[in-house]
Amino acid sequence: MLAQQSARFPAARTALGIDGAIDLIHDVAADVILNAITGSVGLSATLAALDTPARLALANKESLVVGGALVREKVRPGQLQPVDSEHCAILQALRAGTHDEVRRLIVTASGGPFRGRTRDSLGEVMPADALAHPTWNMGQVITTNSATLVNEGLEVIEAHLLFDIDYDAIDVVVHPQSIVHSMVEFIDGSTIAQASVPDMRLAIALGLDPNRRMQPVTPMLDWTTSSSWTFEPLDNELFPAVELAKQVGKAGATYPAVYNAANEVAVHAFHDRAISFLSIVEIVQRVVEVHDAPGELTLASLADSESWARAEATTLKS
């Protein structure tokens, strides 16, 4: 596949694997580094990119979530541009006011393929069902995370770390059409929303150059025909992943890394047919509950906690 891609998009250098990615970051002078690796394995690439003069366009939300303060303390002003659609939307909306004028962030979620279902009906769902995302075409892990709402859990932590807004002032609202990519509510009662068709090219283009809007990057919204955008509260009983993420985010230290690592193991186990869909978040919950965080967040304590969480989740899935 890499050979095919190199033929289609001529590249001076290509590399495979995380070590190859780090070598690329060290060896190739770049204006922008786009990290679109899946999973917390991307943390070392994020940290290496932040050590260069380049801007970091970050799709790999897991690296920010697990790295937390370790990532934040390396970022120079303006160096990190979120490519996640919700955070790209929030950044655009934040231009409408100052930090002190922000009242809440409203992160929108499609609700995934199981929106509106009962818990009983989720007992038997298969990987193919979880991968039938209603609006976005994405990789296996993030699509499964959209189905469990773990994706929104990670995105709440990501929003807190990017924009320095309290967890209690970050809401998740279900918007099945994925047109409004998120909103910022200001203290005067104004809410600024960013709307566009669900197409990642827009967030990627702004990730590559946040200071310039390019000629149409995605199709325009169609205002000539009737359409409805709907919003509904998240069913936190059916999808406890967001509340759990807020708890781990508030706990800080290695808790977000443990949440993510347990989820990565559980998602793979679900796709290997080793556990049920509902077991994914149950396993994450149980691993988080028994985690005893080390006092200080360091790369070493992070690695230890992640290994521990992966082992614990592996035991629970057996």
Ligand SMILES: NC(=O)C1=CN([C@@H]2O[C@H](COP(=O)(O)OP(=O)(O)OC[C@H]3O[C@@H](n4cnc5c(N)ncnc54)[C@H](OP(=O)(O)O)[C@@H]3O)[C@@H](O)[C@H]2O)C=CC1
């Ligand atoms: N797809 C989307 O629309 C969005 C994605 N994101 C985020 O972007 C990231 C990528 O998502 P997506 O493109 O959908 O996922 P894909 O599954 O399509 O792609 C994942 C990429 O990660 C690489 N990768 C996985 N494991 C490793 C590893 N151990 N070492 C090095 N590279 C690795 C893969 O490389 P290889 O092919 O060689 O295995 C592949 O290039 C995720 O963090 C996701 O949450 C965020 C918002 C939207």
Ligand SMILES: CC(=O)[C@@H](O)[C@H](O)COP(=O)(O)O
């Ligand atoms: C495109 C993007 O940013 C994804 O994170 C997307 O938001 C996932 O869809 P859900 O809203 O279903 O989680």
Ligand SMILES: [Mn+2]
């Ligand atoms: Mn997103």
